[in-house]
Amino acid sequence: MNSDVVLGIAKDMIELTLFISLPIMGIGLVVGLLVSLLQSLTQMHEMTLVFVPKIVAVLLGLLFLLPWMMQKLVFFTQNLIVNLPQYAR
Structure with a gap:
């Protein structure tokens, strides 16, 4: 495994x-900007008017x-594990 492979995986x-x-x-x-705009208008x-809407x-x-995020992470991890023998060369 050379540095190009490691840098590619890290990238x-x-x-x-x-x-x-x-x-x-x-x-x-976006929510923070909208709430700040509303606060400046009123x-x-x-x-708490900024914090609570952002958290929600x-x-x-x-x-x-989250399902989309997990799908991307699982695909990347599976791809990494499947290609591990090629990376080890």
Whole structure:
């Protein structure tokens, strides 16, 4: 196993991590921006009004996206295990 193979696997892992985590972070970002806009329009600056909707939105996003995330992770892991003999050369 040379350094090119290791770097390729590491690159694929980082890409997969970003690909899986970006939708959840995007949901949190959009909800945070919408709540901040609503707070600035109504001039209500309460911290729990930002925190609670973000938590609920991220949890709902995880609820709906978790099967897709697990499918991607399992496929990557299976591919890694199947190709392990080729990597060991």
